[in-house]
Amino acid sequence: MSARNEAGWRAAPALPRDYWVPGSVYTQPDIFALERREIFGRTWRFACHESELPEPGDYRCVEHAGLDLFLLRGPDGLVRCFFNACSHRGARLLSAPSGNARKITCFYHLWTYDSRGRCIGIPRAEGYSRAGIGKSQLGLREVRCESHLGLLFINLDDEAPPLEDYLDGALAPFDSILRSGPLEVFHFSRTVLDCNWKAWHETNMDLYHEYMHVVLRQTQVNAMPMEDRALQVFANGHGGSGRLRAAYDGYRGFKGRGSDEVPPLPGTTATEFLFSILFSGSAVLSRGTVMRIDTVSPQGPDRTVLEMRGLGIKGEPQEHRRIRERHHNQYWGPFGRNVPEDMLAAESCARSFSGTTANHQLIAREEALTGQDDAILRNFYREWSRHTGVEWDCDAGARS
Numbered sequence: 001m002s003a004r005n006e007a008g009w010r011a012a013p014a015l016p017r018d019y020w021v022p023g024s025v026y027t028q029p030d031i032f033a034l035e036r037r038e039i040f041g042r043t044w045r046f047a048c049h050e051s052e053l054p055e056p057g058d059y060r061c062v063e064h065a066g067l068d069l070f071l072l073r074g075p076d077g078l079v080r081c082f083f084n085a086c087s088h089r090g091a092r093l094l095s096a097p098s099g100n101a102r103k104i105t106c107f108y109h110l111w112t113y114d115s116r117g118r119c120i121g122i123p124r125a126e127g128y129s130r131a132g133i134g135k136s137q138l139g140l141r142e143v144r145c146e147s148h149l150g151l152l153f154i155n156l157d158d159e160a161p162p163l164e165d166y167l168d169g170a171l172a173p174f175d176s177i178l179r180s181g182p183l184e185v186f187h188f189s190r191t192v193l194d195c196n197w198k199a200w201h202e203t204n205m206d207l208y209h210e211y212m213h214v215v216l217r218q219t220q221v222n223a224m225p226m227e228d229r230a231l232q233v234f235a236n237g238h239g240g241s242g243r244l245r246a247a248y249d250g251y252r253g254f255k256g257r258g259s260d261e262v263p264p265l266p267g268t269t270a271t272e273f274l275f276s277i278l279f280s281g282s283a284v285l286s287r288g289t290v291m292r293i294d295t296v297s298p299q300g301p302d303r304t305v306l307e308m309r310g311l312g313i314k315g316e317p318q319e320h321r322r323i324r325e326r327h328h329n330q331y332w333g334p335f336g337r338n339v340p341e342d343m344l345a346a347e348s349c350a351r352s353f354s355g356t357t358a359n360h361q362l363i364a365r366e367e368a369l370t371g372q373d374d375a376i377l378r379n380f381y382r383e384w385s386r387h388t389g390v391e392w393d394c395d396a397g398a399r400s
Ligand code: FES
Pocket: 086, 087, 088, 089, 090, 091, 106, 107, 108, 109, 110, 111
């Protein structure tokens, strides 16, 4: 039982590969480039909720894998996704983060596209007749877009399996909420974090940092026996929880949250807590009365844009919405008692790995998929290696 010298500190753990992760996966530019191509270029990614595009012509811009895209609802009610770049010389077509456009006219030379991405107008198009090109060949690049009960996902890979196959039931715990009635996004925030995208995602996969949050020590840790907490892992790197319980009444300022202060989301109860982790970088969480969806957009090995949405019941009375906003912000708002602490933790680990003060992390808790098991993290990193080809062992460290 002693502190370690340099050799002892730097030595890779003499543990099975699943139990640890080398720090290089958070810091190396070549690994980041692999992730962008092999993970973000090929897997389904949550883009937005359908309530963000309620009317025909509504659009929303998103950034994914370093690409500018937009989703747009057509007059037929379907939401489609396209590269946000003109077929002519590549100018950005839509510059506002969201809006409404029945057709899209590029500001540069006024080429025009419809909601299906078809090129429908080129000024003096006859000038291209000698080149033999015309509108029919000059549509936008469409990106696959599929919905799971109102959650819109996109995939850059035209050959990827359908969304439902990819999810492998990982969102099933939320289906009763998502099916029960229309929801809408009432909170959206965008935060730039000085950390690798996985460091943020780990805050959602690691349940036992609940000891860090004072609010969770008082509302969650003892709300149900550890052995009764069920965790789950799914194919394709997803994970999640069974139906967990929280106890709000003992926490100052939370009285009423666990009773009938505001109706819980349909299909859940005021004290129920559950989460789903989607590979690669999204998480869906609910706390009885409110639901949150996180999505990461990695900018570089040490920079991540985090989008966070809060959802409530569409069309509910204003007094209900105010209470629901309070419930969201108590945990998840910018001054909440949960999310800002997670951001501190993610950036703290990132700092240690970027300066190589730390060189690996441990994910070795085994509790038979209950309590505070690290199984969700292990499942994530197995899938991560399957995509990137990056592996490690106690002799060689990380290699691809
Ligand atoms: S770049 Fe769009 S019309 Fe020329």
